[in-house]
Amino acid sequence: MMFWYDHDVSGWGWFGMSIGMVLFWALIITALVLIFRAASQPHEHTHTPSAPSTPTAPTPQQILDERFARGEIDEEEYRRRSDALRSGPLTKR
Structure with missing residues (x-):
């Protein structure tokens, strides 16, 4: 048992x-x-598909630098225009 x-x-x-x-x-x-x-969390994509890169427009300072590098303007004009860019927009009188 x-x-x-x-x-x-x-x-x-x-x-x-x-x-x-x-x-x-x-x-x-x-x-x-x-x-x-x-x-419940939104999914973060770590891999983004490679889109064709859109060229960004150069800044005014970059254009001025390129013109000086190519010799289109002399040092005096480069400095004058560079100072004008740094000082900001001109106001009408």
């Missing part, structure tokens, strides 16, 4: 099973929360 209650779980066994169940459910709930957060 078999005695089912002969191998009883002691107090430490119940404590271990209780802690195990708490950890198990904490793991399940944490996994569900992380999955929900990952699904």
Whole structure:
């Protein structure tokens, strides 16, 4: 004859099973929360398709620098125009 209650779980066994169940459910709930957060966040694209680059318009200072480098204007005119660019727009009197 078999005695089912002969191998009883002691107090430490119940404590271990209780802690195990708490950890198990904490793991399940944490996994569900992380999955929900990952699904609800907008996706950031780390790879952008390479679009044909649009050339940007050169600034007035860059145009002036290029003209001076090509020799189209002398140093005096370069300095005068460069100072005029730095001082801002002219106002009408």
